[in-house]
Amino acid sequence: MSIENCKIIEFPKILDERGNLSFLEEGKHIPFEVKRTYWIYDVPGGEIRGGHSYYRNQEVIIALSGSFDVVLSDGEQERRFSLNRSYYGLYVPNGVWRSMENFSTNSLAFVVASEFYNESDYERNYQKFKNAQVVRL
Numbered sequence: 001m002s003i004e005n006c007k008i009i010e011f012p013k014i015l016d017e018r019g020n021l022s023f024l025e026e027g028k029h030i031p032f033e034v035k036r037t038y039w040i041y042d043v044p045g046g047e048i049r050g051g052h053s054y055y056r057n058q059e060v061i062i063a064l065s066g067s068f069d070v071v072l073s074d075g076e077q078e079r080r081f082s083l084n085r086s087y088y089g090l091y092v093p094n095g096v097w098r099s100m101e102n103f104s105t106n107s108l109a110f111v112v113a114s115e116f117y118n119e120s121d122y123e124r125n126y127q128k129f130k131n132a133q134v135v136r137l
């Protein structure tokens with residue numbers, strides 16, 4: 001999948017002096033059926049998460065708290081998205097290599113996923129990922 005298919009989704013924002021509220025709904029804000037969510041927290045400074053791609057799984061990644069960067073590659077182009085607002089989500093289709101880095105202290109990455117956890121859906125070898133992209137082109 002090309003990096004051009006990755007996009008920022010803006011969630012609704014209900015501004016209130018008692019505190020703001022955002023939400024997401026399957027079908028409306030998330031472009032796939034949601035099967036799973038997971039979250040990444042307590043990331044020590046300098047750590048990198050998620051150097052892999054998925055064969056089927058699509059995701060929307062949200063910085064619910066703090067900030068971090070998502071670095072995406074389709075084997076040709078690379079793009080970095082800095083996430084630092086809880087009302088933005090980054091849509092990452094299957095077949096895109098991604099890693100997450102520059103986590104701020106107390107950041108919370110919330111991920112909405114289209115598939116149940118399945119280790120065989122991961123490609124963790126960048127060279128194999130790249131070769132598969134070339135075959136597809």
Ligand code: TYD
Nearest residue numbers: 036037038040048049050051052116117118
């Ligand atoms: P992994 O996806 O490799 O983390 P990251 O890409 O952020 O480095 O997952 C780390 C471990 O957690 C791995 O052993 C699998 C397990 N895991 C689950 O059991 N269920 C899940 O939904 C996820 C995302 C991971």
